[in-house]
Amino acid sequence: MPILEVRDLHKSFGRNKVLDGISFSLDQGATLAVIGSSGSGKTTLLRCLNFLEQPDHGNILVNGQTIFDAKDAPMLTEHSKRQKRFHFGLVFQSFNLFPQYTVLKNITLAVELLAKGQAGKPDFTGIETQARDLLTQMGLIDKEAFYPYQLSGGQQQRVAIARALALKPEILCFDEPTSALDPELTGEVLKVVRELAQKKTTMVIVTHEMAFARDVADHVLYMDEGRIIEEGSSEQVFSQPAHERTKQFLSRFSGGSA
Amino acid sequence: MPILEVRDLHKSFGRNKVLDGISFSLDQGATLAVIGSSGSGKTTLLRCLNFLEQPDHGNILVNGQTIFDAKDAPMLTEHSKRQKRFHFGLVFQSFNLFPQYTVLKNITLAVELLAKGQAGKPDFTGIETQARDLLTQMGLIDKEAFYPYQLSGGQQQRVAIARALALKPEILCFDEPTSALDPELTGEVLKVVRELAQKKTTMVIVTHEMAFARDVADHVLYMDEGRIIEEGSSEQVFSQPAHERTKQFLSRFSGGSA
Amino acid sequence: MTEIQSILLRLWDSFGLNIRLFGLTLVCALPLGLGIAFLSMSRVKVIAWCSKTLVWVIRGTPLMLQVLIIFFAPGLLNLGAPWGSGASARFAAATVAFIINYACYFSEIFRGGILGVPIGQQEAGEVLGMTRAQIFYRVTLLQVIKRILPAMSNEVITLVKDTSLARIISIKEIIMMAQEYTAKGLIWPLFSTGLFFLAFVGLLTLLFNYLERKLDYIKV
Amino acid sequence: MTEIQSILLRLWDSFGLNIRLFGLTLVCALPLGLGIAFLSMSRVKVIAWCSKTLVWVIRGTPLMLQVLIIFFAPGLLNLGAPWGSGASARFAAATVAFIINYACYFSEIFRGGILGVPIGQQEAGEVLGMTRAQIFYRVTLLQVIKRILPAMSNEVITLVKDTSLARIISIKEIIMMAQEYTAKGLIWPLFSTGLFFLAFVGLLTLLFNYLERKLDYIKV
Amino acid sequence: EESDLHHLQAKGSIIIGYTVYAPMNYTDENGVFTGFDTELAIKVSEVLGLTPEFVEINWETKEIELAAKTIDCIWNGLTIDEERKANMEITIPYVKNAQVVVMKAGNAYESTASLEGKTVVAEAGSAGEKTVQSDPGLQKAEYVSKEVQTACLMEVSAGTADAAVLDLTLANAMIGEGTDYAGLVIVDRLAVEDYGVAFRKGSDAAEAVNQAFRQLKEEGYLEELAEKYGLDLAL
Ligand SMILES: Nc1ncnc2c1ncn2[C@@H]1O[C@H](COP(=O)(O)OP(=O)(O)OP(=O)(O)O)[C@@H](O)[C@H]1O
Numbered sequence A, B: 001m002p003i004l005e006v007r008d009l010h011k012s013f014g015r016n017k018v019l020d021g022i023s024f025s026l027d028q029g030a031t032l033a034v035i036g037s038s039g040s041g042k043t044t045l046l047r048c049l050n051f052l053e054q055p056d057h058g059n060i061l062v063n064g065q066t067i068f069d070a071k072d073a074p075m076l077t078e079h080s081k082r083q084k085r086f087h088f089g090l091v092f093q094s095f096n097l098f099p100q101y102t103v104l105k106n107i108t109l110a111v112e113l114l115a116k117g118q119a120g121k122p123d124f125t126g127i128e129t130q131a132r133d134l135l136t137q138m139g140l141i142d143k144e145a146f147y148p149y150q151l152s153g154g155q156q157q158r159v160a161i162a163r164a165l166a167l168k169p170e171i172l173c174f175d176e177p178t179s180a181l182d183p184e185l186t187g188e189v190l191k192v193v194r195e196l197a198q199k200k201t202t203m204v205i206v207t208h209e210m211a212f213a214r215d216v217a218d219h220v221l222y223m224d225e226g227r228i229i230e231e232g233s234s235e236q237v238f239s240q241p242a243h244e245r246t247k248q249f250l251s252r253f254s255g256g257s258a
Numbered sequence C, D: 001m002t003e004i005q006s007i008l009l010r011l012w013d014s015f016g017l018n019i020r021l022f023g024l025t026l027v028c029a030l031p032l033g034l035g036i037a038f039l040s041m042s043r044v045k046v047i048a049w050c051s052k053t054l055v056w057v058i059r060g061t062p063l064m065l066q067v068l069i070i071f072f073a074p075g076l077l078n079l080g081a082p083w084g085s086g087a088s089a090r091f092a093a094a095t096v097a098f099i100i101n102y103a104c105y106f107s108e109i110f111r112g113g114i115l116g117v118p119i120g121q122q123e124a125g126e127v128l129g130m131t132r133a134q135i136f137y138r139v140t141l142l143q144v145i146k147r148i149l150p151a152m153s154n155e156v157i158t159l160v161k162d163t164s165l166a167r168i169i170s171i172k173e174i175i176m177m178a179q180e181y182t183a184k185g186l187i188w189p190l191f192s193t194g195l196f197f198l199a200f201v202g203l204l205t206l207l208f209n210y211l212e213r214k215l216d217y218i219k220v
Numbered sequence E: 001e002e003s004d005l006h007h008l009q010a011k012g013s014i015i016i017g018y019t020v021y022a023p024m025n026y027t028d029e030n031g032v033f034t035g036f037d038t039e040l041a042i043k044v045s046e047v048l049g050l051t052p053e054f055v056e057i058n059w060e061t062k063e064i065e066l067a068a069k070t071i072d073c074i075w076n077g078l079t080i081d082e083e084r085k086a087n088m089e090i091t092i093p094y095v096k097n098a099q100v101v102v103m104k105a106g107n108a109y110e111s112t113a114s115l116e117g118k119t120v121v122a123e124a125g126s127a128g129e130k131t132v133q134s135d136p137g138l139q140k141a142e143y144v145s146k147e148v149q150t151a152c153l154m155e156v157s158a159g160t161a162d163a164a165v166l167d168l169t170l171a172n173a174m175i176g177e178g179t180d181y182a183g184l185v186i187v188d189r190l191a192v193e194d195y196g197v198a199f200r201k202g203s204d205a206a207e208a209v210n211q212a213f214r215q216l217k218e219e220g221y222l223e224e225l226a227e228k229y230g231l232d233l234a235l
């Protein structure tokens, strides 16, 4: 059974049809790369998975259980939305770290608030220990007391990844995690994502870095105008794209400058 | 005789020595790429050429004529600085277009003001025609009435290039012209720069795009901590770097992800 | 004690009224203003409209008139005397008028500050499973405070000087006290009140500078 | 003409004084404020310090006191009578006091606006060989105006209401006129002045909204 | 309409609106609140069986205070005139006053005609203002009204006005030795007038106070009090 299953997702903004029947599934521990030109709906797809947008139609299943069905959407309470969100983690393109908190607090804040809301005495020491473990994993353990503005973009993005991981999501989503970074800083972040993939973290990665997508992803979706045009293993999509559109899109990158 | 000659340029900010004896020369029509890690002083060098910073020591010669000598610097008037600036054009990393003017006006503004300050009746029609020619060259002729915010980053940067070219500088400087752009938009700008190189525009380009530097530059400077560590033809520096530092720096890029 | 000293002492005493009016207004108008700001941003059109109209009327008319109306209107309209007539009643009425007036001003500042926080901060909170209240108090609020501090500091300094408007309903604040000396033929006390205001405003400026430095680490 | 109409007409007449004081203050305080802003940013420490101190003192004391001092101080200090004594003299003194006060407020707004324009805009102008004046008038100014419009709109609306402070030196503006009726036992004219202010503020709000929309195309 | 006197008696107190105005209502060197009107009002309240409650008010808003019932009467050297009689219920006169012309010492003054073309100040809506507007000499002067009487003296002192027209009682208390207005003198006495106590229009309390005045006059209390403060009685 796949860990994530998306069935016939539709989403429009006004008259603009942004997702036009998206269906795919993802296995536990696999890495899915979503590629496609600007405006094809990649970000919207991730936002739907994370309940930041509400699809007009379709279902989302995690571990075979329906966590979203557009038919029941009007009855969805804030509370149940929040519960369902915990299946997913999202790393934003622009990091969105909390500027008033230190690196450590950025990571622990949500976990602590969650622990307080639950029965029993919250184990704050345990939460901090776990956050420090994550920081070590990200190579940032010496920065725990820094504020976000004191970090480079690449370091900020790694903190954002740690923050998402701290809630132990089953599926981690990335929206162009390196596009706000200088080329030099990109490397650090991609390295961390690659390590996560090796540890069999289930991930959905929207990216413009084709070489990276080819390297790290098990599975690739190529989207265009809200539809999945091509889907397959990384090798398949990059070496032998079946569709003309995909070929054209990929040629832009192989012919690129860097 | 080289068109640009820089002799032993030094510049400190407080105790921080940022340029530590920079000397090089550049031939008419040649393209110079300046590479080096972050903080090595590349931007400061360009800013010194454009009189945005005042070097503490050293000379700058254009066409064999000294246009800057640190010894005479205290006597430099605003007016003579302005005159000397016209030898150079500068395209900023962050474009710095004027948000309140249309694309066309961004290009003509400085030229018109200059014409007004000179004897004779200013030829505004001629100035506009020239600006339109430049826009055509940049592939933006249909955008002349747009405001900067209505353009993509790549289009904005091309307007910035046209704006700099409109003053017919002898030497055009670029400070990481693509680093504020999405990977997809980078291509457009690099294409324009490549065309300028083919037309034998004398250029100094600070860039992180190694592949591009290798492609387009005749000559490459590798800077580190305010000094030129390695200098030579593009082929020489990229294929057979002489210094350990340079090798290390370049390996980061060839091993990069994209 | 010389006469000058005793006059200054009485002025200082009556300046206590200005300070109390200032303090009470600040303490109550800040949360009330935040509430009005939320109403103005309400998704229910009617609520937002009412709230915005209130703010518009209050900001569009002189505070002095508002003080007069709040104190006198009940009696003039034969609605009884909610305030009574003594000094404390007048002070209560003035305080209410000031709170309403400043809450409206503050609400506009809050609204601008809240709208200025990038939506990404809110979304980051949502994605991390925080509740609305947690997002507001733990994520947004401090960033709002940081953003609005300069505008707030202006408004608060204006409030200090506005407190002397309360004399329109015979609250013996410092300027009214000074005018009593003017009535006796002594002019300097009136002009000396400027120093009291200046000193207090100076203190507030230091405080706000301190706060701004304190929040300097938040780069929004 | 009924009595009500004739009273409203007289109120409207005296509101003309408020409007004139408003207009004159605005027209003079805006450029003066810009000048003070430049002085405050001067690289010559002494000038910057003097200018900042002036602004601090003016912003730290009530406008009403400033009006009193400007009008009375010369005579009280035996420096002659620069203003004379008639109604137009009073108006002149009030106008000067208002201009100084508001110029100081405006100067802080201008300063914030100018410092807020990214240095890159200035540098882009320099690199294109523009003179300092050209850069200021052609590049910076409009961006400054765009930035400060909301703060200016607040301050200008406050000015409308502040004009009635001029009655402290017997300028027969609308509220003083209304109080004349109050003295005769007619109370409603005083409260009706609120409508005059509200209407004028409403007009200004529309004007500022229009300006903001006009400058909307500048994305700073 | 309910009887105002019953209303006062029901609550057992009378709220007296005043402004600080020597010698009528003021605080003496010992910090005791006193004055002719203060003492008289206390006495009359006693006669009426009411507890006096003094509330300092703004002279500009006295009519609103009265109408809004935040005070029950204005007892503060209020000059009786037709307009006020029409809008408020005023007692019989109890003290005489005059309007005086105050100028800087050393200025030439013969009659009000000397002020032709000069600036004259008086309090807006005061008896002084009415004097200025009705006196043939003063009509030719440029008139400026002030919010309060005391500000008139500042104007003359600052040279921003040439003469002020105000109450004799006030002028006596405010100018001369020991004040900031030592350089001012009274140069003329104009309209003689009377002071009364003002109640809400139609109030029967005014008549009750009239009774009390008559009784106190008979008892000799009023003469004594007037002598203490140097005033002329009007009844
Ligand atoms: N909140 C919104 N309201 C209206 N339209 C929206 C909204 N969000 C996205 N869109 C539109 O939906 C379309 C798809 O947007 P989306 O951000 O999902 O594309 P994308 O594939 O992520 O593109 P990019 O590579 O540029 O990030 C675009 O046309 C966009 O304008």
Ligand SMILES: Nc1ncnc2c1ncn2[C@@H]1O[C@H](COP(=O)(O)OP(=O)(O)OP(=O)(O)O)[C@@H](O)[C@H]1O
Residues within 6 Å of the ligand: B013, B016, B018, B036, B037, B038, B039, B040, B041, B042, B043, B044, B045
């Ligand atoms: N105005 C300034 N005041 C003080 N220090 C400065 C200033 N401008 C630059 N520096 C310092 O000078 C050094 C070199 O800066 P510069 O911007 O020239 O480097 P760069 O090579 O362009 O780096 P990057 O690749 O990151 O743009 C840095 O350490 C920087 O902090």
Ligand SMILES: [Mg+2]
Residues within 6 Å of the ligand: A042, A043, A044, A175
């Ligand atoms: Mg996107």
Ligand SMILES: [Mg+2]
Residues within 6 Å of the ligand: B042, B043, B044, B175
């Ligand atoms: Mg740089």
